[in-house]
Amino acid sequence: MNTQKKSPFKKDGMFNEANPLVFKLAKDLRKNMTHAEKVLWSNLKANFEGLKFRRQHPLGIYVADFYCHRLKLIIEVDGNIHDKKEIKTYDIERENNLMNEGYTVIRFTNKQVLSEIEFVLSTIKSQTQNSVSNYKNSTT
Secondary structure, eight states: OOOOOOOTTSTTSTTTTOOHHHHHHHHHHHHTOOHHHHHHHHHHTTTGGGOOOEEEEEETTEEEEEEETTTTEEEEEEOGGGGSHHHHHHHHHHHHHHHHTTOEEEEEEHHHHHHOHHHHHHHHHHHHHHHHHHHHHHHO
16 A cells, blocks of 8 residues: 655645746735735635635646635635736636636626625635535545
């Protein structure tokens, strides 16, 4: 029986082959979180629904705003720049790439996080419950 743990830096590991530049970017982003990201983080960091979330987490060539490795769940908080056509196009491509890697991506705007936090948390809770059910079913 192989008892070696899989490296988090390998394909499908926690960091999915992220390189040092992505780690540096993630570190810088953690130091410069938006107000909306800070508000959401204050709700996620306290073991939300019994799950561990990470903020500004490297995943391959991307940095996820928030990430739960157990569920491969990514939560993005988008500011006004995401209304620009070229950024929307990039976001769609990025999201498709991540979904093809087996991640689930949910998005909220800064405005939703700041003015509708109960809706945001309810949506995340619903997604985590669905993901936990799917996770349990896949391991039995």
